[in-house]
Amino acid sequence: LASTMxxxxxxxxxxxxxxxxxxxxxxxxxxxxxxxxxxxxxxSILTRDYSKICKLADKCVMASSGFQADVKALQKxxxxxxxxxxxxxxxxxxxxxxxxxLSNTLYYKRFFPYYSFNVLxxxxxxxxxCVYTYDAxxxxxxxxxxxxxxxxxxxxxxxxxxxxxPSPLLLPAKDAxxxxxxxxxIDLVKTCFASATERDIYTGDKLEIVVLNADGIRREYMELRxx
Amino acid sequence: xSIFEYNGSALVAMVGKNCFAIASDRRLGVQLQTxxxxxxxxxxxxxxxxxxLSGLAxxxxxxxxxxxxxxxLYQLRxxxxxxxxxxxxxxxxxxxxxxFGPYFCQPVIAGLGDEDKPFxxxxxxxxxxxxxxxxxxxxxxxxxxxxxxxxxxKPDMEPEELFETISQALLSSVDRDCLSGxxxxxxxxxxxxxxxxxxxxxxx
Numbered sequence: 056l057a058s059t060m061x062x063x064x065x066x067x068x069x070x071x072x073x074x075x076x077x078x079x080x081x082x083x084x085x086x087x088x089x090x091x092x093x094x095x096x097x098x099s100i101l102t103r104d105y106s107k108i109c110k111l112a113d114k115c116v117m118a119s120s121g122f123q124a125d126v127k128a129l130q131k132x133x134x135x136x137x138x139x140x141x142x143x144x145x146x147x148x149x150x151x152x153x154x155x156x157l158s159n160t161l162y163y164k165r166f167f168p169y170y171s172f173n174v175l176x177x178x179x180x181x182x183x184x185c186v187y188t189y190d191a192x193x194x195x196x197x198x199x200x201x202x203x204x205x206x207x208x209x210x211x212x213x214x215x216x217x218x219x220x221p222s223p224l225l226l227p228a229k230d231a232x233x234x235x236x237x238x239x240x241i242d243l244v245k246t247c248f249a250s251a252t253e254r255d256i257y258t259g260d261k262l263e264i265v266v267l268n269a270d271g272i273r274r275e276y277m278e279l280r281x282x
Numbered sequence: 283x284s285i286f287e288y289n290g291s292a293l294v295a296m297v298g299k300n301c302f303a304i305a306s307d308r309r310l311g312v313q314l315q316t317x318x319x320x321x322x323x324x325x326x327x328x329x330x331x332x333x334x335l336s337g338l339a340x341x342x343x344x345x346x347x348x349x350x351x352x353x354x355l356y357q358l359r360x361x362x363x364x365x366x367x368x369x370x371x372x373x374x375x376x377x378x379x380x381x382f383g384p385y386f387c388q389p390v391i392a393g394l395g396d397e398d399k400p401f402x403x404x405x406x407x408x409x410x411x412x413x414x415x416x417x418x419x420x421x422x423x424x425x426x427x428x429x430x431x432x433x434x435x436k437p438d439m440e441p442e443e444l445f446e447t448i449s450q451a452l453l454s455s456v457d458r459d460c461l462s463g464x465x466x467x468x469x470x471x472x473x474x475x476x477x478x479x480x481x482x483x484x485x486x
Contacts, residue, residue, distance in 0.1 A: 208458070209429025216430065216454035250432035 070122050070170045071096055074257030075107055076206030077118035078244055079176035080218070081184030081199050085237045085268040088176035089244045090118040090204075091252070091279060093260040103260035103281065110272065112137055115150040115177035116265050117157070120204030121191070122170035129169045132160055150177030154187040154195060161193030168192050172203040177267055184267075206251035206258040213250065217243060237266065245277055252279045285386045286407075288313060290461025291323060291336035291421035294431060294452055295392040295402045297414075298444035301472040302400040304332050304392040305452045307423070308480075309464040310339055319464040319485070327353050328363040329476065331393035332469055333373070336421035337407065338386035345385050348376060366393030366401040370411060377409035384408050388420040398473040423462045426455035445470050445479070453483040 077090040090107040093100060108118045109130040117133070119126040136156060140148050148156070154175055161169055168191045175187040188201035200218050202210040218235070235243065244264060252259045262277040292307040310321035324334040325346050333349065335342035352372060356364050364372070370391050377385060384407045395401045404418040405411045412418065416435050419427035430451040439447060449468055456463040466481035 206429070208425040209432070212426040212430045212454040212458045213433045215457060216434075216450055246433055250429060253432050254428045 070125075072121065072170070072205075073101070073123040074205045075120040076202065076204035076210065076248070076251055076255065076258045077107060077120050077172075077174050078202045078210060078214075078247055079118065079174040079186040079188075079200065080214075080235070080240045080244060081176065081186040082235060082237060082240055083184065084178075084182060085240070085266060086116075086176040086178060086184035086186065087237070087240045087244055087264060087266050088116045088118050088174065089248065089262060089264040090120065091206075091248060091258045091260060092263055093258065094123060095257050098256075100260075106263055108263055108265050109134075110265075111148075111153055111175075112150070112177070113147045113272075114267060115148065115153045115175065116267060116272070117153075117173055117175050118203075118265075119171045119173045121172045125169040126171045129160065129171050129173075133157060136160070149180050150175065150185050150187075151179055151197075153177070154185075154197070157187075157189065158193040158195045161189065161191065165192050172207075174201045174203050176265075178269075182269060202247075204258075206248075206255040209251045209254055210247045213247060214243075237268065241266065241275075248277070248279060283313065286337050286388075287422050287461060289337070289339040290459070291339075292423035292427060292452065292456045292459065292462035293323060293334040293336045293388075293390045293420040294417060294427050294448060294455075295334065295390050295404075296417040296431065296435060296439075296444060296448050296451075297400045297402055297437075299438040299440055300398055300400070301441045301444060301470060302392045302394065302402060303441075303444045303448045303468060303470045304334055304390065304402075305448050305466055305468040305481075306334050306336075307421075307452070307456050307462040307464065308467055309462055311461055314460075316464065322467070324467060324469060325350075326476075327369060327393075330398075330471065330473075331364065331366050331369055331391075332471065333369070334390040334392075334420070336388045336390070341385040341387045345376070345387055345389070349373065352376070366391060366395050366403075369393065370401075370403050370405075374405055374409035374411050377405065377407065381408055390418055390420050392471070394471065394473060421462060423455045423459035426458045427451065430455045441470050441472055441477070445477075449481050453481060457484050 310318035
């Protein structure tokens with residue numbers, strides 16, 4: 056009797072969650088973007104060696120967690136749009152410009168979203184570090200640091216404690232940038248992931264860290280617990 | 283909304299060198315409205331045993347009354363205080379009695395056992411014990427607390443350092459949870475004394 060009156064529900068979902076965590080921290084003249092390399096589905100591990108980080112422009116790197124098929128599609132769309140921009144303007148896109156493009160791209164699919172939780176990191180037009188954080192449909196904000204993904208709820212309070220970002224409600228508006236040195240920021244990121252790996256089953260295996268500064272882009276790796 | 287998220291709570295207990303600390307937030311809400319900013323979630327059973335109760339506030343208060351009653355009976359019969367390990371088993375049994383109509387509480391138990399060895403444990407609402415050597419967390423802010431404690435904890439901290447660590451972990455975690463906050467209540471217990479302190483954090 057009850058079965059005739061309930062709303063019809065799909066028995067197949069187009070989405071899946073591949074887990075993982077991403078973090079980005081902006082400094083005075085650098086930006087650190089990091090993500091773990093584990094890709095899961097349900098309680099299984101698909102691979103221990105999958106990069107969630109994508110270089111979109113010379114000074115702009117994106118890390119995304121969520122449904123990696125949608126992430127891959129999103130990266131392709133943004134790279135293609137960047138190539139077109141380069142052809143039309145004869146220059147690379149700046150990080151704030153890419154920030155806006157990502158927001159618009161996500162909202163374009165407002166009614167069948169990219170299941171992708173992104174953090175965009177890079178250097179702004181003045182060479183200062185910038186981090187933009189997004190939800191799945193394109194709402195975004197420039198911040199001093201951010202975390203997305205399955206370990207975000209574990210990492211964010213710790214970053215709040217260590218970085219004490221000024222509130223966006225303060226007047227006069229305070230800079231959203233961290234007073235840490237580059238090495239300190241990298242160590243902080245490593246600590247965050249080591250802790251998140253302990254308590255989040257979807258985070259682990261390896262940590263990929265990308266650092267952007269005036270000298271260019273650098274990549275480093277750190278082993279994490281594999282259980 | 284889950285029944286465990288009706289009132290909002292944050293609880294954490296940590297082990298130090300021959301001491302322990304147990305801390306909670308002070309908010310009592312009815313879903314999104316704050317109703318009290320001085321709500322007590324941590325109760326003393328005896329000088330070396332404290333219990334914190336997160337989850338539905340009415341069940342926390344009722345459970346506390348039942349536990350105090352059982353402990354007083356124990357004191358009359360045994361002419362001594364209950365050991366923390368024994369108390370944990372008692373709480374577990376009382377919760378499991380209500381297996382098919384449970385108390386919507388997650389307790390955090392902290393005490394000094396034999397030879398003043400610190401003991402902490404938590405359990406789910408039907409009495410599954412989880413012993414830990416470092417820290418235990420409970421409440422709506424538990425995920426944030428896990429992250430903060432995992433990063434900030436180190437073993438064998440002295441009482442002053444333990445107080446600082448647990449306070450920082452609690453305040454950072456509740457600041458990311460809408461349903462807990464309005465300050466903190468921290469107890470640091472050593473074999474010789476109990477220090478109770480109120481923390482002032484973001485009052486929202």
